[in-house]
Amino acid sequence: MRIGELSRRTGVPVPTIKYYVREGLLPPGQLTSPNQAAYGETHERRLRLIRALLDVGGLKVAEIADVLAAVDDPERPLHKVLGAAAERFGTAESEHDDAESAAAHAVVTDLISRRGWRTHESNPAADDVSKALAAMARLGHGDFVEVLDDYADAAEQVARADLAYVNRRVAVEDMVEGVVIGTVLGEAVFSALRRLAHVDASAKLYGADGPPERKPKA
Amino acid sequence: MRIGELSRRTGVPVPTIKYYVREGLLPPGQLTSPNQAAYGETHERRLRLIRALLDVGGLKVAEIADVLAAVDDPERPLHKVLGAAAERFGTAESEHDDAESAAAHAVVTDLISRRGWRTHESNPAADDVSKALAAMARLGHGDFVEVLDDYADAAEQVARADLAYVNRRVAVEDMVEGVVIGTVLGEAVFSALRRLAHVDASAKLYGADGPPERKPKA
Numbered sequence: 198m199r200i201g202e203l204s205r206r207t208g209v210p211v212p213t214i215k216y217y218v219r220e221g222l223l224p225p226g227q228l229t230s231p232n233q234a235a236y237g238e239t240h241e242r243r244l245r246l247i248r249a250l251l252d253v254g255g256l257k258v259a260e261i262a263d264v265l266a267a268v269d270d271p272e273r274p275l276h277k278v279l280g281a282a283a284e285r286f287g288t289a290e291s292e293h294d295d296a297e298s299a300a301a302h303a304v305v306t307d308l309i310s311r312r313g314w315r316t317h318e319s320n321p322a323a324d325d326v327s328k329a330l331a332a333m334a335r336l337g338h339g340d341f342v343e344v345l346d347d348y349a350d351a352a353e354q355v356a357r358a359d360l361a362y363v364n365r366r367v368a369v370e371d372m373v374e375g376v377v378i379g380t381v382l383g384e385a386v387f388s389a390l391r392r393l394a395h396v397d398a399s400a401k402l403y404g405a406d407g408p409p410e411r412k413p414k415a
Numbered sequence: 416m417r418i419g420e421l422s423r424r425t426g427v428p429v430p431t432i433k434y435y436v437r438e439g440l441l442p443p444g445q446l447t448s449p450n451q452a453a454y455g456e457t458h459e460r461r462l463r464l465i466r467a468l469l470d471v472g473g474l475k476v477a478e479i480a481d482v483l484a485a486v487d488d489p490e491r492p493l494h495k496v497l498g499a500a501a502e503r504f505g506t507a508e509s510e511h512d513d514a515e516s517a518a519a520h521a522v523v524t525d526l527i528s529r530r531g532w533r534t535h536e537s538n539p540a541a542d543d544v545s546k547a548l549a550a551m552a553r554l555g556h557g558d559f560v561e562v563l564d565d566y567a568d569a570a571e572q573v574a575r576a577d578l579a580y581v582n583r584r585v586a587v588e589d590m591v592e593g594v595v596i597g598t599v600l601g602e603a604v605f606s607a608l609r610r611l612a613h614v615d616a617s618a619k620l621y622g623a624d625g626p627p628e629r630k631p632k633a
Contacts, residue, residue, distance in 0.1 A: 314611060
């Protein structure tokens with residue numbers, strides 16, 4: 198199909214499609230004349246994936262380029278692809294070297310060993326948990342660690358559901374795209390469900406009157 | 416304290432502190448002479464909150480300004496503050512008007528009613544769930560809805576833990592900052608825990624050999 202048809206089918210403006218091609222996110226069409234290129238189903242599908250990662254997943258164009266490069270490289274092991282897809286959720290914060298960091302590291306090491314998770318503390322995600330907990334502790338929220346096991350229970354349940362979903366699809370198609378979609382869009386789904394569940398939990402905890410009045414600032 | 420001391424205590428460079436003051440994120444210090452200002456504990460605390468939202472929460476400066484304005488306005492009801500804090504997780508995608516959107520909306524309405532959640536489908540978070548599900552369906556992942564109840568179970572558990580945590584702190588301090596920290600940093604904690612749990616679930620599902628070989632692209 199021509200680029201105009203691709204644009205109509207996906208709702209992505211023609212200049213935007215050309216921009217994605219220039220940035221290497223979308224392979225160029227097949228040239229049919231010096232000024233015309235033909236696009237196929239794979240372009241349409243890739244374009245939808247780009248838009249979903251951008252609009253729903255909240256990834257930046259450069260991050261999408263990394264994720265798609267991983268998807269397109271059959272030599273790249275699956276967990277590296279997952280890593281690239283999950284990278285945007287990583288923190289950019291440089292490591293602090295203080296008591297809060299040390300305590301948070303110890304909490305995470307203990308959590309992993311206590312739950313028997315077959316991963317280890319050198320996993321970048323473990324670092325991200327530590328960094329977030331240390332940042333909370335520096336804000337006087339060190340006791341957030343008390344809810345960590347509730348979070349871990351929930352994370353295990355989501356991870357089991359994710360893996361079962363991906364595994365079911367292995368027979369159907371290349372698993373890698375499924376992992377990317379599940380990781381990035383699944384994150385968006387969970388985040389929104391958590392916000393909905395907050396409203397419900399708040400109604401159950403505080404009743405119809407809502408939470409107590411805000412206390413004036415000291 | 417002088418700005419240099421504030422910088423040393425928080426690890427934030429002096430020009431960055433001045434930038435936050437110009438952008439209205441941080442209140443100016445008390446002028447002690449035409450060229451010198453004194454900063455206090457509240458500045459130090461606010462600065463740590465800004466850095467945590469920025470570095471760990473991944474919010475942009477403009478988003479932090481919105482969240483802090485909500486925190487500082489005692490007239491603003493709690494759920495509006497939560498809304499501002501959660502806003503960054505919302506999707507920017509414009510509403511599609513297609514079969515996938517209609518089906519996703521129906522799924523979310525059904526989910527809310529089936530689980531007895533005291534919220535309704537006009538909640539922006541409900542829209543975000545629909546949009547993510549519709550984007551997945553357009554990518555051929557319509558059957559992701561099959562794991563939605565597992566996600567909802569986990570979201571309920573996290574929301575209960577969050578509310579119990581916030582509620583426990585009501586006596587201690589202004590609740591609002593706690594809600595902001597819990598929403599934004601709690602999100603970062605959960606996201607990283609989910610990635611850790613993926614590694615564990617993958618090891619349990621596929622054993623030590625890892626997932627099956629990637630199939631070559633068609």
